[in-house]
Amino acid sequence: MNPFYAEILRSIESELDRSRQTFLLSNHYEQLEKQRTFIDTLLQLGADGVIMSPAIGTPPEDIRMAEDNGLPAVLIARSVEGADVPVFRGDDAYGIGLATNHLISLGHTRIAMVGGTDQTSTGRDRYRGYVVAMQKAGLEVRPEWRFPGPRTKQAGFEVTGAFLALKDKPTAAVCWNDLVAIGLMNGIARAGFVPGVDISVTGYDDLEEAAIATPALTTVWNGQREVGRRAARVLLDRLNGAEVNPVQELIKPELHIRQSTSKPV
Secondary structure (H helix, E strand, C coil): CCHHHHHHHHHHHHHHHHCCCCCCCCCCCCCHHHHHHHHHHHHHHCCCCEEECCCCCCCHHHHHHHHHCCCCEEEECCCCCCCCCCEEEECHHHHHHHHHHHHHHCCCCCEEEECCCCCCHHHHHHHHHHHHHHHHCCCCCCHHHEECCCCCHHHHHHCHHHHHCCCCCCCEEEECCHHHHHHHHHHHHHCCCCECCCEEEECCECCHHHHHCCCCCEEEECCHHHHHHHHHHHHHHHHCCCCCCCCEEEECCEEECCCCCCCCC
């Protein structure tokens, strides 16, 4: 549903193809029961392993259950505390820090954080990266400047009214992902402002759409293809009997500056 995961999936498929492995795909839509049903199906089919971006609220017991029943697991994009399996994801706190510091360097002092949720490790880490960058610059972090929840274009578009209605309207927004950022920019334009001039916006993930958005989106590349490649490689290593450390490996993000950010007017 999110092109971010499509890019990870493409990389996983490419790596598995080289080892003549076939994969089955399931979207859990953040539903634990749907995720559990799919894992049960994999166990019944005698699948070799599973690569998961765990649903919100996934307990470590669910992952241990798969492991104990001979289904080696590797996690991507999100981690689950207490799950003793390899994890591959971007360094979210560092990446959002890059975007926030970029806006600060341009002279912005009123910067909002739009999207995400504290229910996932990704959401917590990205918000922490924003807060740390603001505090290190001596800038105020106001509760009303945080808009948790949006993760889609539509949600980014719909939050625009509340964003523009703030008494001390932020001059910039750090967005949870590119989809939210593009939706927010569309909302800003619909309201008669010029995104990238009147209000600066940053995204996250550097999807293909980011470079051709209007204006072209300043965003953070999150290493999704590398996440997929490494996750597939480690799962194959596990299937071949290699010893694999159950550690979290963070891919270092990169900031890609385009036209959606500028000095405050």
